[in-house]
Structures are given as structure tokens and as C-alpha cells.
Amino acid sequence: MIRRPIIGIVGNNYLMNEEYPVHASGQMNCAVISEVMNCIPLIIPSNPMYSSIDELMHICDGFLFTGAQPNVHPEEYGHHPTEAYGKFDRDRDRVALPLIRKCVQAGQPVFGVCRGFQEFNVAMGGTLHPEIRDIPGRDNHRMPPDGTLEEKFALRHKIDLQIGGVFERILKSNSIMVNSLHGQGILEAGPRIMIEGWAPDKTPEAINITEAKGFALAVQWHPEWNAKEDPVSRPLFEEFSKAAYRWQDDIVKI
Numbered sequence: 318m319i320r321r322p323i324i325g326i327v328g329n330n331y332l333m334n335e336e337y338p339v340h341a342s343g344q345m346n347c348a349v350i351s352e353v354m355n356c357i358p359l360i361i362p363s364n365p366m367y368s369s370i371d372e373l374m375h376i377c378d379g380f381l382f383t384g385a386q387p388n389v390h391p392e393e394y395g396h397h398p399t400e401a402y403g404k405f406d407r408d409r410d411r412v413a414l415p416l417i418r419k420c421v422q423a424g425q426p427v428f429g430v431c432r433g434f435q436e437f438n439v440a441m442g443g444t445l446h447p448e449i450r451d452i453p454g455r456d457n458h459r460m461p462p463d464g465t466l467e468e469k470f471a472l473r474h475k476i477d478l479q480i481g482g483v484f485e486r487i488l489k490s491n492s493i494m495v496n497s498l499h500g501q502g503i504l505e506a507g508p509r510i511m512i513e514g515w516a517p518d519k520t521p522e523a524i525n526i527t528e529a530k531g532f533a534l535a536v537q538w539h540p541e542w543n544a545k546e547d548p549v550s551r552p553l554f555e556e557f558s559k560a561a562y563r564w565q566d567d568i569v570k571i
């Protein structure tokens with residue numbers, strides 16, 4: 318092996334201090350790739366002009382689709398934007414959605430978190446709801462508006478996992494506790510989206526893409542928080558890591 322696997326982090330585009338444009342990703346994403354996965358984190362500037370999807374797949378061995386404040390643009394799933402949808406990051410949409418589709422087809426490992434989870438669903442033909450707490454019977458899944466990071470990322474609700482599913486196999490349990498920092502959620506699951514985890518109010522929180530050739534899981538919560546110690550986060554990232562090492566081995570053999 319020449320080097321450890323590289324995990325591309327699909328970066329966010331935003332205005333620092335509301336005026337200076339930057340490409341960025343949270344440091345927790347890099348830390349989990351380095352410290353739990355034993356892989357190399359590489360933040361990708363999400364702009365389709367800079368690199369093709371094939372070039373990104375050649376550079377990296379797997380991809381992490383992280384959380385972010387801007388939502389996937391509703392035109393990507395045939396809905397009209399309203400103020401309820403908040404801010405957008407069209408360049409990330411244009412990189413993330415085709416990258417998910419192509420990786421799933423190729424078997425290159427992909428893991429989605431929060432916005433990444435929503436990107437998986439949209440990439441596979443599903444739709445999103447801009448504010449799930451407005452759906453009758455649903456809870457508020459947003460983070461507390463105030464407080465420390467520890468309070469914002471604290472465990473908030475249970476998830477029931479599908480018995481016999483991929484998540485249950487990895488986590489060796491069908492009931493787990495997770496944090497919750499999302500306003501959006503899945504409205505209709507795409508045809509190949511297998512929902513394997515539900516919050517107590519039936520909001521989908523863990524998905525697997527059926528008939529994907531490789532590792533293709535996504536979660537609505539933020540497993541990068543406290544990933545070294547958390548009994549749910551750690552096995553998920555370890556499994557993602559194994560998939561990236563396997564992918565790299567296979568590529569080297571070719």
C-alpha cells in the first residue's frame with residue numbers, strides 16, 4: 318500500500334462574515350476520518366467547474382457527504398422554492414448529487430450525514446420536506462437555538478432500527494440514541510432508498526441504498542460528534558473505513 322485511503326469531504330460554499338466567499342467543512346469531519354477511520358481527509362471545493370465527477374472519484378477512495386446549513390434546492394426534486402426552504406448551495410448540489418449516483422453505480426464507498434442524508438434521497442429520486450415539525454404528529458428535530466456545542470449535540474431521541482438490516486448488523490442493536498439538529502427531512506423516499514431507522518415520530522433517520530455495489534449508508538443525525546467514544550458513531554465510521562480500504566485494495570489490483 319502506497320498510502321492510506323483518501324476520503325473526500327464534499328465541501329460547503331458560504332460567505333464568511335457574510336461577505337467573503339470560502340470553501341469549507343467542519344473540523345469534526347476531518348478529525349473522524351483521521352482518528353476513527355485511519356484515512357486521509359481531503360476537503361473538496363464543491364464547484365463543478367473545478368473537477369469532473371470522474372476526476373474526484375479517481376483522487377479519492379470514498380466520500381463523506383456532511384451536514385450543512387443550506388438545503389438541497391427543491392428544483393432538484395421538482396418542488397418550487399419558498400422562504401421555508403432557507404438558504405441554498407447550488408454548487409454543492411451540482412457536485413454532490415451526480416457524485417452520489419456515480420459512486421453508488423461504481424461501488425465506491427459513500428456515507429451521508431444530515432444534509433448528506435437528504436442528498437442521498439434526492440440523488441435517488443426522492444423528495445424532502447422543508448420543515449418536518451410542521452407535519453402533523455411530528456416532533457421538532459432542530460437543535461436548541463442556544464447553549465454550548467455539548468448541549469446542541471447532546472443525545473436527543475431514540476431510533477428504532479430495522480431488524481435484519483445493515484444498521485442493525487453493524488451496531489448489534491435495534492434501538493439506539495442519537496443527536497438531532499435538522500429542520501428538513503425525507504418526505505418521499507426514492508425508489509432505491511431503503512429506510513432502516515425511524516425516530517419515535519416515524520421520521521426516517523437511517524437509510525441504505527438497495528443494490529448499491531458498495532457501502533452506501535446515510536444518517537439524519539451527526540455521528541461525527543464524539544465519534545471516538547460514541548457506541549453508534551464509532552462502528553459506523555469503522556465500517557465505512559473498512560469499505561474504503563477494500564476499495565483502495567481493489568483499485569491497486571487493477
Ligand SMILES: [Mn+2]
Pocket residue numbers: 458474496497498499516520522537538
Ligand atoms: Mn432527528
